[in-house]
Amino acid sequence: MTAVEDFSLAELMIAAAAEAWRHDGELLGSGIGTLPRLAVGLAKLTIEDGLLLSDGEAFATEEPLPLGPRQGQAPFAGWMPYSRVFEILWSGRRHAMVTPVQIDRWAQTNISCLGDFDKPKVQLLGVRGYPGNSISHKNSFLVTGHGKRTFVEGEVDVVSSVGFSDAHWPAGMKRPEIAIGIVVTDLCVMDFGGPDHAARVLSLHPGVSFADVQAATGFPLLRAETMSVTPAPTAEQLAIIARLDPTNLRASALKGNPPGVRAAAA
């Protein structure tokens, strides 16, 4: 493994995000969106061979399929229509990485709408599968624009996935176990593994300070005891990422496709 200096922030995030599936064993790994999809493919090839993958539509694959148009018959290993994805996810044997529009200090997220639900300021997708996913299996998050509009001060506008708040459970109900993996952003890697599930920073991307991250987050963050600098992707990882993304969709995932190592402030 050779250390490299020339890599994009998107590639750093993909390599960091692949770590989400470490130790997962045999389950369905779902990366929703360009960077999470590349991350789960990288995880499958370098970290966790047990992962089941899908082609992004209706088939299971043993090899991550490159993004974009394909020639000929793809190497499908099984059939995975939505009905089967629901059966899998309700059984808990899935770990998804998704990109919510809002995330709060309780790890609750929102993709439904912004503002008042009855007359939203901005209608988004609807809650999609977030409620069922989040109460059934582990979820990690990937955020391309770390800021207070995403990491909100109060509660998310519409709680679309369950978190560690007590507010939304029916009276007398025991809160089920909730599994949140890691949160990969363009500034850092976090989790909700602090005391009482407080958010904490696991690693800072090169050139980013803890103060930068805190200033861009609407709720208090902790430093993990082992807080480090997010490792640069290796040459091997970069080669795999390039092979999985031959048309370089990852270059459009972050505004301006910034480099992985931020230039020191002047």
Next chain:
Amino acid sequence: MNKELDLAAAVATIRSGMTIGIGGWGPRRKPMALIREILRSDLKDLTIVAYGGPEIGMLCAAGKVRKLVYGFVSLDLIPLEPYFRKTREAGAVEVSELDEGLLLLGLQAAGRKLPFIATRIGLGTDVLTHNPHLRTIRSPYDDGETLLAMPAIPLDVALIHVNRADRRGNTQTDGPDPYFDALFARAAERTIVTTEEICDRLDRTHPDKAKQNLFERYLVSGVVHAPLGAHPTTAHDAYGWDMPHLKAYAASAAEADGWARYMADYVAGGEAAYIDKVGGARAVASLPIPTF
């Protein structure tokens, strides 16, 4: 037995105020020829139940909808459906926004003639806040767990697009994913299908594709021959979605009389004119199937 109808006769069986389920998923396999016929009709106050794509935006824009029941509404590569968005942001229709799986279970309960199906989905989220009709139950067994009782979502009629159908109501649906078309058909009093191809007896002409049959013919009350009738959505394996058309449709939502113009340009003249207007049958039939 001959269930063949034309579009106008099929839509004439639908009444204002009905609850209509629409098959497909986002911009995939939507019965758009029937939707356009509804847009041309006097129907109103409809309750629409769907994994929503452009049909939701169009029915909302045309003022046909009283209530929407959905898990999402999206055009996929255009993530936010523009007319759905406008409608929601105006607070113009009643909605029941559900988890995709809750919608599945509601349809399944209706098809099985059950009042509800128990699930954990939705607990701990604002799905309960914004669907005050949802109730919880306690498991009668030793675990005593609190569960959500997802109520049945019975439909007056389901509208579904298929690749082949015979006049008796047998159908075949190609493509990699059946989505939940069968659940919509079973949840409904009756189902109207539009089909790319029609024949007298599928068992005589296409027995090799019998596994593509998703639901029983006794659920089907009407069969409409509507080739290219899913355009601008994908009809696996016949043709892909028409993203340039969907982009133009989406762009129209930002114009002052955008919807009126879209109606006049594409919908008002009927299906034959529609297919010509969107490039002709050959062009539509050769739209590539997207891969991801």
